[in-house]
Amino acid sequence: MVGWPKILGDVLVLAAITWVVVEIREYGARSIKDAIERQNNDADSQSDADRSDYDRCLDGAACGTSAPANVAGLRRVVGTDLIGARGATPADQRKIDRTVVGICAAAV
Structure with missing residues (x-):
């Protein structure tokens, strides 16, 4: 006789393990994406600051x-x-x- 409750329990454990693996991968991808976006934002801010410094230099130098x-x-x-x-x-x-x-x- 087939132990349906055992098979159902095993399927649920396998689904839980699969869900955990997928969540870990998504978290890793999200953290990498966030790090890249942070670097882009920092570079953009620095570029704006440099451009502003250059403009002030031109204005100040008349x-x-x-x-x-x-x-x-x-x-x-x-x-x-x-x-x-x-x-x-x-x-x-x-x-x-x-x-x-x-x-x-x-x-x-």
């Missing part, structure tokens, strides 16, 4: 097409360090840095 009122005054602010600098060496980079500092400090 970049435009008007000519300086006085070339000698401009030369005192900007300096002549940048002449010949290519950025290939640390000394060149220092020249570039000194020029940028002068421009930013004077809010040119």
